Every structure is written in C-alpha cells, then in structure tokens.
Amino acid sequence: MTKDDLRGLLRSYRQGTLSEQAVLNKLAALQFESLDFATIDHHRTLRQGFPEVILCQGKTVSQVAEIASRITRRSQPLLATRATRDHFKAVRRKVRGAHYHELARVITAREPKKPDQGRGTILVVTAGTSDIPVAEEAAITATMLGNPIDKMYDVGVAGIHRLLLQSDKLLKACVIVVVAGMEGALPSVVGGLVDVPVIAVPTSVGYGASFQGVAALLAMLNSCASGITVVNIDNGFGAAFAASLMNKGRI
Numbered sequence: 255m256t257k258d259d260l261r262g263l264l265r266s267y268r269q270g271t272l273s274e275q276a277v278l279n280k281l282a283a284l285q286f287e288s289l290d291f292a293t294i295d296h297h298r299t300l301r302q303g304f305p306e307v308i309l310c311q312g313k314t315v316s317q318v319a320e321i322a323s324r325i326t327r328r329s330q331p332l333l334a335t336r337a338t339r340d341h342f343k344a345v346r347r348k349v350r351g352a353h354y355h356e357l358a359r360v361i362t363a364r365e366p367k368k369p370d371q372g373r374g375t376i377l378v379v380t381a382g383t384s385d386i387p388v389a390e391e392a393a394i395t396a397t398m399l400g401n402p403i404d405k406m407y408d409v410g411v412a413g414i415h416r417l418l419l420q421s422d423k424l425l426k427a428c429v430i431v432v433v434a435g436m437e438g439a440l441p442s443v444v445g446g447l448v449d450v451p452v453i454a455v456p457t458s459v460g461y462g463a464s465f466q467g468v469a470a471l472l473a474m475l476n477s478c479a480s481g482i483t484v485v486n487i488d489n490g491f492g493a494a495f496a497a498s499l500m501n502k503g504r505i
Contacts, residue, residue: 260300263277264277285297287324289320289321289324291317292317292320292321294306294321294324294325296325296328299330303399303502304331304333304398304399305325305330305331305332305333306325307333307334307335307491308321308322308325308332308333308334308335308337308361309334309335309336310334310335310336310337310338310341310361311335311336313341315338315340315341315343315344316344318334318337318341318344318345319341319344319345319347319348319349320348322334322345322348322349322352322361322363323345323348323349326349326363326364329364330364331362331363331364331365331366331398332345332349332352332361332362332363332364333360333361333362333394333395333398334360334361334362335359335360335391335395335491336359337354337359337360337361338359339354339356341361342354342361345361345363349363350363351363351364353365355390355394357386357387357390358387358390358391358393358394358490359387359391360390360391360394360395362394362398365397365398366397366398366400369397369400369401369402370400370401370502373400373401373402373428373501373502374402374427374428374429374501375401375402375403375404375426375427375428376396376401376402376403376404376427376428376429376430376431376494376497376498376501377403377404377405377406377423377424377426377427377429377430377431378392378393378396378403378404378405378406378430378431378433379405379406379407379409379417379430379431379432379433379440379444380406380407380408380409380410380432380433380434381408381409381410381411381432381433381434381435381436381439381440382408382410382434382435382436382459383407383408384435384457384459385433385434385435385457385459386407386408388433388455388457388488388489388490389405389407389431389433389455389490390490391490391491391494392431392433392455392490392491392493392494392497393405393490393494394494395490395491395494395495395498396431396494396497396498399494399495399498400498401497401498401501404423404426404427406420406423406424409440410434410436410439410440411439411440411443414443417440417443417444421447424444424447424448425448427448427450428450428500428501429450429451429452429453429497429500429501430444430448430450430451430452430453431452431453431455431490431493431494431497432444432452432453432454432455433455433457433490433493434454434455434456434457434470434474435456435457435458435459435460435464435467435470436459436460436464436469436470437460437464437469437470437473438454438456438469438470438471438472438473438474439473441454441474441477441479441482441484442473442474442477442478442479442482443479444479445477445479445480445481445482446479449481450481451481451483451497451500452479452481452482452483453482453483453484453485453493453496453497454474454477454482454483454484454485454493455484455485455488455489455490455493456468456470456471456473456474456484456486456487456488457470457487457488458487458488466487467487467488468487470487471484471486471487483496
C-alpha cells in the first residue's frame with residue numbers, strides 16, 4: 255500500500271462510498287502475507303516509501319520467485335539484490351517484464367518511468383573498474399527509488415587527474431556515493447572537494463592485506479574529510495537507500 259492508496263481509502267470513507275469496516279478490512283489484509291518460508295511486509299511502502307526488497311542470497315530460486323510474485327501482483331515495483339541468473343529465470347516465469355542486471359546481480363520489474371520531481375542527482379563514483387559491480391547495485395537501487403543518477407567510473411587516486419577533470423559532476427550532485435577497494439582513499443578526496451553528503455562504500459577488491467575490504471572500511475571510518483558516512487563492505491544497496499533518503503530531504 256502506498257500513501258496515495260491510503261489517501262484514496264480515506265477519501266472514499268469521507269464520501270460515504272466505503273464503510274468503516276471495509277476500510278479496516280483493507281488495512282488489516284494488507285499488513286503482511288505469511289508463506290511457509292517468509293512473511294512479506296506489504297506496508298513497507300507506506301512506512302518507507304518503497305516495497306520490501308528481496309535479498310536473494312541464501313534463498314532458493316522458488317522462494318525468490320514466489321516472494322517476487324506476491325509483491326508485484328499488488329502493482330508494486332520489484333527490486334531483488336544478490337540474484338543469480340537462475341533466480342532471474344524463476345522470477346521471469348512468474349513476473350512479466352522482469353529484467354536482470356547481470357553486472358549488479360539485481361532483478362527489477364515495474365521500474366519508474368522517470369525520476370521523482372524535485373530530487374537532485376545522486377552521483378555514483380568508483381575508484382576502479384573492479385568496483386563497478388557494487389556501484390551498479392547502488393545506481394540501480396537509486397534509480398528504482400526514484401532518483402536521477404549520474405556516474406563517474408575508474409577515477410581513483412592512482413590517477414587523480416581523472417577525477418579532477420570531471421569536477422563539474424561533483425559540484426552538481428546532491429549526494430555522492432563513492433565506491434572503492436584497495437586502500438579506500440577516494441572518499442576522503444571527494445569529501446574534501448564538495449559540500450554535500452558523501453557515502454563511502456568499501457569493496458572487497460584488493461590483495462591479501464586488504465582483508466576482503468576491511469582495510470578500505472577502516473580507512474573510510476578514519477577519514478579526516480567531514481561529512482562522510484560509511485556503509486558495510488560491498489553494500490551498494492544500503493548506500494543507495496541512505497542516499498535516496500538524503501536526497502528526499504528526510505535526513
């Protein structure tokens with residue numbers, strides 16, 4: 255249920271075309287849906303502005319497909335992360351118009367036709383090409399949440415001129431998501447150049463002493479640049495969701 259749906263119910267009640275009991279029945283029926291393996295939260299849109307997102311990792315293909323079907327049959331957009339192509343094949347059989355974004359490992363359906371009005375641009379930046387899969391998860395998530403996005407890929411500190419030559423993009427953005435592995439230095443550089451929120455995403459890209467992203471995570475947490483927020487390793491989805499809230503003026 256969306257806020258528009260709720261307004262419609264209240265309008266119908268005020269106009270006398272819907273009884274009090276009918277309104278109560280609709281609200282009660284839409285709260286959640288219990289399956290043998292999952293409890294789907296159908297009020298997530300009303301509370302947070304977007305339906306429940308499916309984390310496919312650890313779920314069987316049939317579980318993911320069934321959850322996706324229950325979400326989309328209520329005319330809600332679908333976002334499923336950490337999905338394999340097998341997950342997608344199962345979803346496609348139940349959800350018409352589903353798309354698989356292989357690099358990001360994301361399944362979407364009922365995508366927004368255009369960004370929400372009044373929102374600024376979320377800029378997604380990567381240090382290296384190897385960080386792009388996590389960045390694409392962030393970019394697709396931000397798009398599904400109704401935000402205009404822009405991208406700057408492979409502009410890490412090993413060749414800082416690549417970043418500075420595109421500084422106009424940095425200055426136009428309202429929120430910046432910076433994705434970096436190795437030593438995780440890029441968010442500090444970006445944070446020192448802009449006056450908007452910067453969300454740093456450490457990735458598990460790097461050699462042995464990077465400890466699968468722990469080195470980048472600690473570097474970002476210890477950044478001397480002000481205004482940087484750090485999410486968990488490889489968490490492009492979480493970064494984009496936070497960026498969307500900031501872009502809507504809710505943080």
